[in-house]
Amino acid sequence: MDIDIIELSDTKARFVLNDIEPAIVNGLRRVMLAEVPTMAVDYVNIYDNTSVLFDEQIALRIGLIPLITDLESYVLPEDCDCGGEGCTMCQLSLNLSAEGPKMIYSGDLLSSDPKVTVADGKIPIIDLKERQTLVLEAVAKLGIGRKHAKWQAGVGCGYKNMPVITVKEECDSCGRCVDECPRNILVINDDKLEVTDSLKCNLCKLCMGICDINAIDVREVPNSYIFTMESDGSYPAKELLIQGADTIIWKAGQLKEILSEVE
Numbered sequence: 194m195d196i197d198i199i200e201l202s203d204t205k206a207r208f209v210l211n212d213i214e215p216a217i218v219n220g221l222r223r224v225m226l227a228e229v230p231t232m233a234v235d236y237v238n239i240y241d242n243t244s245v246l247f248d249e250q251i252a253l254r255i256g257l258i259p260l261i262t263d264l265e266s267y268v269l270p271e272d273c274d275c276g277g278e279g280c281t282m283c284q285l286s287l288n289l290s291a292e293g294p295k296m297i298y299s300g301d302l303l304s305s306d307p308k309v310t311v312a313d314g315k316i317p318i319i320d321l322k323e324r325q326t327l328v329l330e331a332v333a334k335l336g337i338g339r340k341h342a343k344w345q346a347g348v349g350c351g352y353k354n355m356p357v358i359t360v361k362e363e364c365d366s367c368g369r370c371v372d373e374c375p376r377n378i379l380v381i382n383d384d385k386l387e388v389t390d391s392l393k394c395n396l397c398k399l400c401m402g403i404c405d406i407n408a409i410d411v412r413e414v415p416n417s418y419i420f421t422m423e424s425d426g427s428y429p430a431k432e433l434l435i436q437g438a439d440t441i442i443w444k445a446g447q448l449k450e451i452l453s454e455v456e
């Protein structure tokens with residue numbers, strides 16, 4: 194297997210995986226959505242709330258705010274020595290104390306651990322009006338997306354077959370396929386049909402259908418996939434991908450252990 198990076202930023206990645214089984218590509222997608230642990234607020238102690246929102250609505254909003262995750266300092270509650278009751282190894286708190294008139298943002302949540310803060314400080318929580326107050330403590334824990342969407346680190350993770358577009362010699366540059374292509378990646382340049390960005394092709398094959406003389410061919414490259422992923426901010430995109438791969442390796446090890454006991 195090899196990997197070609199097309200795009201890599203803090204929150205997004207796009208790359209081509211070559212010589213790989215589709216089951217492994219899909220496994221990677223699934224672990225990033227459902228198995229890589231992330232930190233999220235699990236419950237909220239509301240001490241004062243005179244805003245227009247119910248306590249539950251505020252707790253729901255806070256629960257969905259992505260938190261930067263530090264897997265070196267925290268463990269999943271079920272793996273913790275405290276047995277999941279709550280200690281400094283498996284949870285931390287974020288405090289909020291505000292009075293209106295003021296818009297309250299995620300950045301107003303003050304974390305007890307400077308390494309675990311909100312991933313984006315500009316997420317609105319509530320607009321407090323004159324004399325309205327909100328005082329709370331939010332308790333965050335590690336969890337996985339399979340249990341609740343608030344622990345889903347990967348968003349928009351998906352893949353498609355790698356397309357290869359061939360323009361044959363018979364092409365008379367009539368331009369009919371250019372008008373048909375929904376991705377606008379076919380152009381006539383100097384009386385010649387050209388493909389501007391084959392990675393954008395969605396393999397709809399409308400160009401093949403409209404060409405009367407079969408002068409264009411679109412195929413999927415076997416075992417080659419364009420993978421697109423985005424992190425919710427709890428991890429940099431590259432780290433999330435590494436965590437996803439590590440999770441697959443760990444799970445394969447678990448399966449091996451189980452099978453060796455069966456023999």
Ligand code: SF4
Pocket residue numbers: 360363364365366367368369370371386403404405406407408409
């Ligand atoms: S591939 Fe077919 S439809 Fe497209 S420009 Fe060439 S001849 Fe026309």
Ligand code: SF4
Pocket residue numbers: 358373374375376377378379393394395396397398399400401411
């Ligand atoms: S398969 Fe669809 S998206 Fe790809 S080049 Fe043809 S018309 Fe465009």
Ligand SMILES: [Zn+2]
Pocket residue numbers: 270273274275276277278279280281282283284
């Ligand atoms: Zn603990």
